Every structure is written in structure tokens, then in C-alpha cells.
Amino acid sequence: MFRRALRAAWVRTIPPKPRPLILMYHRIADQPLDPWGTAVSPDHFAEHLEVLCRIRCPLPLIDFVRRLQDGTLPRHAVAVTFDDGYLDNLLAGKPRLTAAGVPATVFLATGYLGQAGDFWWDELTQLILLGRGPSQFETTMGTQHATFNVEASTELTSNSPWRAWLETPRTGRETAYLAIWRYLRTIGVQDREMIMAGLREIFSPSREGAKPGRSMVPEEVRTLVDDGLISIGPHTVTHQVLTGVDPSSVHHEIFTSKRECELLTGREVRAFAYPFGSLDAEIKATVAAAGFDCACSTRRASISQRVDLFALPRIHVLNESGDTFERSLHHTAFVRD
Secondary structure, three states: OHHHHHHHHHHHHOOOOOOOEEEEEOEEOOOOOOOOOOEEOHHHHHHHHHHHHHHOEEOOHHHHHHHHHHOOOOOOEEEEEEEEOEHHHHHHHHHHHHHHOOOEEEEEOHHHOOOOOEOHHHHHHHHHHOOEOOOEEEEEEOOEEEEEEOOOOOHHHHHOOOOOOOOOOOOHHHHHHHHHHHHHOOOOHHHHHHHHHHHHHHOEOOOOOOOOOEEOOHHHHHHHOOOOOEEEEEOOOOOOOOOOOOHHHHHHHHHHHHHHHHHHHOOOOOEEEOHHHOOOHHHHHHHHHOOOOEEEOOOOOOOOOOOOOOOEOOEEOOOOOHHHHHHHHHHHHHOOO
């Protein structure tokens, strides 16, 4: 506590010099129930862009990396990225990026392009945290048969948002959600869909407190990149954790998603993003062998000259006002790579 207080006092008296940053967004949407903090409201996003234009030097990610390599990257440089490929990146994100003149890179989970429903993690939120169902349910996760006791009411969950990345579960619903989420992100599409199908039979989904967010379809992706301000990169095909997956599947996820992105736009893609930030030495080597110049993780840090280009850290941006966002950018000067 003393060190934190001392650091805060130091920042107030001698503001730290800026350090280059890569920012990570996911959705541009009003999302009251958002357990992973992935949605930034359109109004707040516009405020963030105003701050970036005023105190930072926004660059396309590939230019950011090139200038990092040749030693010409400004200390106040910033690159904006989005993960997953939500439709709201086009509908709410692009108009605001265009108005501000800020470039961005959108990393696509290519297997979801054109999918009618939500991403599985959003549907899981609607089923477990918001849905109507029994006070107890069972599901099978691998070799384990799990039983969960959940309260019938969603009042606690919806009225007091839970931050899954910071807080332990407070309710039976949150406990069930987190356990199932952790398992589903590690398994293949078919196994995941079997579990989701079972949950759909147990719970009636609710749209109250959560807004659906499908992926873009191919034509929408082409519209996203048509003026050159926004570029795309792959985020694998199925958005599965890559560590622990057999090498042939890792190769497929990386090489296939790269090819699909290039076929979508007719342009070479040079940057990759790891689902859930999961990587190891072998996965990084596969990304490099696929012909990428860089790859983004989810590790929170600023950028230094010694950074690993195939494990670039990013700052996860939360749904905060422009003033709070600006203060957050200043504090990241202490978040060293």
C-alpha cells in the first residue's frame, strides 16, 4: 500500500514520460452485463479517440511495429486493435474511427464469419447469468460430471455487475458460468457445441441486460476495410486456446485463418492475435512460419525496444469516460514490458 501511494504521489508531482502502447478493444456497444469488460459504449469510445488524437500519435499496427524495429517509433505512439470481429466494430466503431482519422486493426475469428448466432461466450452469459431455468442443473465437462446449484433470480447478477477477471464468483450462477467458460475455451467446436446444446435445453435465454453481438459476414468485413483506414488480421478459426492443442491443429488454426483473411480482402495480412492471449514458444514459431511480422498477446504492458514481436503486450481498454481513460494512459507508463 505504501508503494502504491508513493507511486501515485510521484505521478502527480512528476508525470511519467509516455511509452508506446497497443490498445485492445472488443465491442463498441452499451452492454450492462459484461463479465469480462469487453464492451465500450459508443459515447465513451468517441471520447477515447479524442484523447488519443490529442495526447498520442495513432499509427496502424504494422507501421507501429515497423517503426519500433527501425528505432523511429515515437514515445507517445499508440495502435488500436479489436479482437473477435463483432458487427458493431463496423456499425459503431468505423464511423467514429473515420471521424477521428484513427487507424485500427480488427482481428477476426474467421470460423464465426457469417454465423447467425452470438459468439459462444456471449450466449453463455445470456443462458447462465440471465436465463431462466432450474435451481440445479448438471452438465458433463470432459470426464467430469458437474452439478451446479444456482439461484432462480438473476437480480444480484444484473443489478451488481460482476467482473470475472478480478472478482471471485459471488453467486451460484457466477460459479457455474466461470467453470463452464473456462472449460469451453479449451475444447474443439464439436464438443463445445454439444455442451451448449445441452445448456439451451436447460435454460431459456434472456435478452434483458445483454445485447446480442454477432460476428460480421464477409461482405461486412470488406466494407470495414474498403477505405484502408482499418485493416484485418486473423484470430484463429475457432477462437480456441492454442496451448495444449496438438501441433497439426495449431497449424490449421493459424494458417487457415490467415488464408481466409487474405481471401476476404485480397490483401496480405501481417499481424496475428492469440485467442485469450494463450501462447508458448512452439505456437509463436508457427505464427512466424506462417509469414506474420508480429502477433499480439493479452499481457498488460507498454512497449519497449526489447519486446518480443510475437508476444506484443496490449492494454485492455474498459468502458470508462474520456477523463478516466486519459488518466489510465498516464498510469501505464509504470506498466513495463
